[in-house]
Amino acid sequence: MIVVLLGVLALVIGGCxxxxxxxxxxxxxxxxxxxxxxxxxxxxxxxxxxxxxSRNNSSGDD
Structure with missing residues (x-):
């Protein structure tokens, strides 16, 4: 899991x-x-x- 997150972080930094x-x-x-x-x-x-x-609309003002 950590390897995947590090890969995503590397892609984000490279994109920036x-x-x-x-x-x-x-x-x-x-x-x-x-x-x-x-x-x-x-x-x-x-x-x-x-x-x-959608979360705000479903929070309910019943």
Whole structure:
């Protein structure tokens, strides 16, 4: 389990590095990785918001 979490952490950190590098005009592959990272972050943020909304709606004002 710890190995999987460390792998995910390494991917996140690598994605963030590529975002910064792409902003500074890095190579094409870094821009592709940066775009994938930003899309994944947006999807994660959207799913978290929708999950939070559904939890608030089901908390019940009966």
């Amino acid at each position: 590095v590529c975002v910064v590098w792409a902003e500074r005009g890095g190579p094409r592959w870094a821009r592709v990785v940066a775009k994938v990272t930003l899309v994944a972050a947006e999807i994660a943020g959207t799913s978290t918001k929708s999950r939070s909304r």
